[in-house]
Amino acid sequence: MESLIFNLFIFVLACFVGFEVISKVPTTLHTPLMSGANAISGITLVGALAIAGSGSGTTATIIGFLAIVFATINVVGGFMVTDRMLEMFKKKKEDEA
Amino acid sequence: METFIPESWYSFLPNFVELAYLAAIVLFILGLKRLSSPATARSGNQLASLGMFLGVIVTLLDREIIAFEYILAGVIVGSLLGAAAAKKVEMTKMPELVAVFNGFGGIASALVALGAWFRVTEAALPAADLLIMGLSVLIGAVTFTGSLVAFAKLNGLIKGNAILFPLQNALNQVLLLVALFGIGWLLAQPLEVAPVLLISGISIVLGVLFVIRIGGADMPVVISLLNSLSGIAASFAGFVIDNNLLIVSGALVGAAGLILTDIMCKSMNRKLTSVLFAKFGGSGTAGAGADTGDKSIREVQSTDVAVMTAYAKRVVVVPGYGLAVAQAQHVIREVADLLQKKGVDVRYGIHPVAGRMPGHMNVLLAEANVPYSQLFDMEEINDEFFRTDVVLVIGANDVVNPQAKTNPGSPIYGMPILNVDEAKQVVVFKRSMNTGYAGIENDLFYNENTYMYFGDAKGTLEDLVRSIKEL
Structure with a gap:
């Protein structure tokens, strides 16, 4: 229970940090913000690694494996597509045909 | 190692x-x-x-x-x-991709929470962990199937309209209660697999039912909300496995999604609760009022628009999703370039819900090499319209409908709009006189200074490019 309360402290404080940081993101960047944030939510991959790799039974390993696949798609795809979008945001039209 | x-x-x-x-x-x-x-x-x-x-x-x-x-x-x-x-992925399909990724993040978190339970079946998890685990599975699985339904709606695999049936709210509430009951059951019998399966199954169904009733026009809100949920699911999975990295990162994403949800709701003048539990949004029935009577419109051709814009001081382009559907974002940039060479000040005025997700239109224009310094959001551009000679409204409808300000009976009344009617002249690029998503007549089209230019956005803009070149 103590760790739950402690974790709750961290959770609530992190929410406030999130609100502060993200409310400064301009409308122009809301789509990359969402896909980038989405990639960050793939952090659950870290948990999936622990479950798939800890050798605690077939069921847990299969569940962990599936979690790794889904989370990795989220992480790799999310960061890559965000990068692809942000690359397009340019100040001037220099590299135009 | x-x-x-x-x-x-x-x-x-x-x-x-x-x-x-x-x-x-x-x-x-x-x-x-x-x-x-x-x-x-x-x-x-x-x-x-x-x-x-x-x-x-x-x-x-x-x-x-x-x-x-x-x-x-x-x-x-x-x-x-x-x-x-x-x-x-094509940039027009970005909302679909983000929806799917949201769903994958959600299911991954749900699986992590489930895996934590299956990992230690011999020794029961403490009650607090079981509670969070149940919630984590619930939120993660709802995010997963909800996102898949959102994807199918955006992609046209299932129809975008709200799918409604009697007692839908009641059914959803009962299912939610059953899921919570499952969590209670798990707390009572921490080693039993049945409650775990019950929670998972109900959550999967709940996600589908939850999004299926939301109309296509409200998808930007739904994607933002699912984005937030995918973060919260990750955070809760972090509670289960006692991992600060997950808790904090998930909370950051949860906050981001909530902010975007709030912005989208405000831009559409909708309360989150009415998006989730009410009808309007995509079903074109509300207040369609067939009061078109003797109002007349003025139709123009590309040569007229070319003259209007080429000799203007300032032109503002108001793009809507119709522009993206027609893949016309590159042609409008060509028009803007030609006008700029003639010394015209060209800007883009972008409504927050111009695309299918927050900021979508900005990405589409960035893809067409429009420099971001020319992109203005609603607050920035709204004070500029009265100083603007010509506004080109392309594939947008409800976001420029003056009814939002003038007609208290209109379903979109109170929605913040782009005040294009304050400009000296407005040219509306449109396929036909059909209504927009909200299914509401647009008074703007009948204004004295409004001109209608009918046709597919790409074709009409290409004609405009030719006409400007010929000047």
């Missing part, structure tokens, strides 16, 4: 892992901070991905991890699929 790291280091390893997690969190926050300007945004995304890389690598150093074959296989499969999707 024993072969790589001296045995004596192991006493320090847990601390090292925790410190590396802290560094990853700092990188995430710095990365998100850099998203506050288009100039630094790309490096911000790279910082965040560096944080992710760090988090994953140090986790693999953990002594708990002994079997690497499944990890390796999973990471390879996931990376290939993720990279392929990211490279191939």
Whole structure:
């Protein structure tokens, strides 16, 4: 229970940090913000690694494996597509045909 | 791993892992901070991905991890699929991709929570952990199936309208209660597999029912909300496995999604509760009022528009989703370039719900090489319209409908709109006189200074390019 309360402290404080940081993101960047944030939510991959790799039974390993696949798609795809979008945001039209 | 790291280091390893997690969190926050300007945004995304890389690598150093074959296989499969999707997707399909990724994040978190339970069936998890685990599975699975339904709606696989049936709200509430009952059952019998399956099954159904009743026009709200939920699911999974990195990162994403949800609701003048539980949104029935009577419209051709715009001082382009559907974002940029060469001040005025997700239109225009310094959001551009000679409204309808300000009986009354009617002249590029998503007559089209230019957005803009060149 103590760790739950402690974790709750961290959770609530992190929410406030999130609100502060993200409310400064301009409308122009809301789509990359969402896909980038989405990639960050793939952090659950870290948990999936622990479950798939800890050798605690077939069921847990299969569940962990599936979690790794889904989370990795989220992480790799999310960061890559965000990068692809942000690359397009340019100040001037220099590299135009 | 024993072969790589001296045995004596192991006493320090847990601390090292925790410190590396802290560094990853700092990188995430710095990365998100850099998203506050288009100039630094790309490096911000790279910082965040560096944080992710760090988090994953140090986790693999953990002594708990002994079997690497499944990890390796999973990471390879996931990376290939993720990279392929990211490279191939068209920018117009971005909402679909983000919806799917939201769903994958959600199911991954639900699976992590489930895995934590299946891992330790001999010794029961403490009650607090079981509670959070149940919630984590619930939120993660709802995010998963909800996102898949959102994807299908955006993609046209199922019809975009709200799918309604009697007692829908009541059914959803009962299912939610059953899921919560399942969590209670799990607390009472922590080693029983049945409650775990009950929670999972109900959550999967709930996600479908929850999104299926939401209309296509409200999709920007739904995607934002699912984005938030995917973060919260990750955070709760972090509670279950006692991992600060997950808790903090998930909370950051949860906050981001909530902010965007709030912005989208405000831009559409909708309350979140009415998006989730009421009807309007995509079904074109509300207040369609067939009061078209003797109102007349003025139709123009490309040569007229060319003269109007080429001799104007300032032109504002108001793009809507119709522009993206017609793939006309490159042609409008060509028009803007030609006008700029003639000394016209060209700007883009973008309504927050111009696309199918927050900021979507900006991405589409950026793809067409429109510099972001020409993109103005609603607050910035609204004071400029009365100083504007010509507004080109392309594929937008409800977001320029003066009814939102003038007609208290209109379903969109109170929705913030672009005040294009304040400009000297308005040209509306439109396929036909059909109504927009909200299914409401647009008074703007009958104004004295409004001109209608009918046709497919791409074709009409290409004609306009030719006409301007011929001047």
